[in-house]
Amino acid sequence: MSQPLPDTDLIVATPERVSFDYQVAGLATRGIAQLLDLLILAGVLFAVYFFALFEVGIGQDTIGGLIAIIGSFVVIFGYHWGCEAFWSGQTIGKKVFRLRAVGDRGEPMTFFQAGIRNIVRIVDFLPYGYGVGLVVLFVNGKGKRLGEVTLAGEGRKSVFIKRVPLGMILAEEAERQGIKIERGKKLESIETTNTGSVVATFQDGTAARGDLLIGCDGVHSRTRQIIDPAFSGPVYTGLMNTGGYTSGVQVSSPPETTHFVFGKRAFFGYHVSPSGYIYWFANYVQAQEPVREASERSTHEERKQRLLELFRDDQPFIREIIGAAEETFPDFPSYALPTQPASWHKGRVVLLSDAAHAISPSSGQGASMALEDAAVLAKCLRDIPNSEQAFATYEHLRRERTAKMFELGQRGDSGKFVTRPLQQWFRDLTTPIFLKLFANPKASDWIYSYRVDWDAPVTTATADSIEGREMVSHAAK
Numbered sequence: 001m002s003q004p005l006p007d008t009d010l011i012v013a014t015p016e017r018v019s020f021d022y023q024v025a026g027l028a029t030r031g032i033a034q035l036l037d038l039l040i041l042a043g044v045l046f047a048v049y050f051f052a053l054f055e056v057g058i059g060q061d062t063i064g065g066l067i068a069i070i071g072s073f074v075v076i077f078g079y080h081w082g083c084e085a086f087w088s089g090q091t092i093g094k095k096v097f098r099l100r101a102v103g104d105r106g107e108p109m110t111f112f113q114a115g116i117r118n119i120v121r122i123v124d125f126l127p128y129g130y131g132v133g134l135v136v137l138f139v140n141g142k143g144k145r146l147g148e149v150t151l152a153g154e155g156r157k158s159v160f161i162k163r164v165p166l167g168m169i170l171a172e173e174a175e176r177q178g179i180k181i182e183r184g185k186k187l188e189s190i191e192t193t194n195t196g197s198v199v200a201t202f203q204d205g206t207a208a209r210g211d212l213l214i215g216c217d218g219v220h221s222r223t224r225q226i227i228d229p230a231f232s233g234p235v236y237t238g239l240m241n242t243g244g245y246t247s248g249v250q251v252s253s254p255p256e257t258t259h260f261v262f263g264k265r266a267f268f269g270y271h272v273s274p275s276g277y278i279y280w281f282a283n284y285v286q287a288q289e290p291v292r293e294a295s296e297r298s299t300h301e302e303r304k305q306r307l308l309e310l311f312r313d314d315q316p317f318i319r320e321i322i323g324a325a326e327e328t329f330p331d332f333p334s335y336a337l338p339t340q341p342a343s344w345h346k347g348r349v350v351l352l353s354d355a356a357h358a359i360s361p362s363s364g365q366g367a368s369m370a371l372e373d374a375a376v377l378a379k380c381l382r383d384i385p386n387s388e389q390a391f392a393t394y395e396h397l398r399r400e401r402t403a404k405m406f407e408l409g410q411r412g413d414s415g416k417f418v419t420r421p422l423q424q425w426f427r428d429l430t431t432p433i434f435l436k437l438f439a440n441p442k443a444s445d446w447i448y449s450y451r452v453d454w455d456a457p458v459t460t461a462t463a464d465s466i467e468g469r470e471m472v473s474h475a476a477k
């Protein structure tokens with residue numbers, strides 16, 4: 001059985017070939033120690049403000065103001081920096097709970113390290129109202145906390161759903177509405193008839209006729225190849241994906257929290273369900289795009305061994321989760337469309353989702369983009385009688401947002417390519433600041449608070465269509 005995550009031992013090998021180990025403190029202990037420090041800080045700040053008010057009271061307004069401003073800065077910034085730099089990584093709160101801040105290799109904190117650590121702490125205190133919902137906690141391979149992100153816009157809540165149940169819910173609803181689903185068909189060619197209908201022919205020789213054809217056939221879309229044969233197509237991102245399911249391993253995790261671990265050689269994500277079941281995935285860098293059949297041929301044991309090797313220098317609980325996995329997915333490469341096709345539609349055929357704008361899985365937004373696309377396209381087809389104009393309006397409304405989402409995926413990928421120690425040191429230093437400034441609920445609102453107002457009518461898009469832009473406005477806060 002594993003140790004719970006926060007109490008994991010960290011073993012440090014010194015240049016003198018002597019190894020020692022220390023325990024990474026648990027979140028609860030760290031939290032209580034911080035609370036004690038906060039109470040002490042509040043007490044000292046109270047004294048400073050009292051003194052400042054006294055000065056104001058005797059008519060020394062400027063001196064009172066300066067005492068309040070400079071005193072707050074010195075107390076808030078200086079308390080942790082000073083204590084940790086000159087008291088071997090301890091503050092009063094840490095000393096009471098027998099904790100100590102140390103360098104990455106277990107060495108005592110230098111003055112400089114303590115300063116950087118506390119600049120990050122101040123950024124960490126910037127005021128953002130956190131919504132309730134799924135939280136992603138970022139740590140490095142040694143368990144050092146780098147920050148957290150709430151997966152929801154301001155005042156909103158996120159839900160966690162696996163893709164198979166999502167697919168089943170959508171398919172059941174389609175069938176309930178009388179929409180027939182044919183499985184196992186592979187699109188081969190598309191033709192438009194003289195009467196204006198579209199005929200899709202499949203590899204098994206069968207065909208289907210309709211008024212429109214919506215190509216939602218993924219990043220390697222055949223529909224896209226047919227309507228735009230000159231388009232360069234998807235690019236392998238250099239990242240491989242795998243994952244699995246594990247039960248019977250005790251890993252402590254706050255509720256509704258997904259954990260992202262920047263390991264030394266690979267990236268690990270996991271989510272513990274209320275029943276203790278662990279869903280996990282891993283990304284690792286592989287320069288050469290793999291031959292598809294090769295990764296599909298690998299066995300469950302081979303995949304586990306490769307991952308155990310990749311995470312050999314990270315916290316032991318990761319290897320326990322992998323080692324006990326009941327199921328692992330075949331490794332598969334990530335693809336994205338670095339540019340979108342010049343047009344998402346041709347005649348009566350239109351592209352949707354990954355076929356039009358595949359973004360890296362690191363964005364966690366691909367399926368959401370598919371749902372948004374579908375809702376906007378449905379509105380356009382409902383309100384604009386001419387299908388080509390409806391397609392043009394849909395594309396106009398969706399291009400900018402999906403292109404922005406592509407950049408988000410690229411940023412997510414970039415942290416996973418960091419495998420050199422110096423780069424990792426820099427990443428660990430800057431990630432907390434980056435997350436706080438650019439991944440807080442306010443800054444992420446454009447991602448999560450996007451709403452399609454189904455009842456608002458849409459009008460045909462022209463180059464500077466205002467009505468069209470308003471249709472998919474961000475939800476009111």
Ligand SMILES: Cc1cc2nc3c(=O)[nH]c(=O)nc-3n(C[C@H](O)[C@H](O)[C@H](O)COP(=O)(O)OP(=O)(O)OC[C@H]3O[C@@H](n4cnc5c(N)ncnc54)[C@H](O)[C@@H]3O)c2cc1C
Pocket residue numbers: 185186187188216217218219220221222241334352353354355359361363364365366367368369370
């Ligand atoms: C590892 C990984 C993790 C991800 N994590 C998330 C996440 O957390 N959140 C999120 O929102 N998104 C995530 N995504 C992205 C998301 O899965 C995709 O963006 C989404 O599935 C795209 O939907 P789609 O319908 O366009 O394509 P797909 O889901 O790829 O579906 C395309 C369908 O078309 C079929 N098809 C292909 N060719 C043909 C043909 N010639 N004829 C007929 N049918 C065909 C395929 O069999 C498939 O059923 C992740 C993706 C990956 C790879």
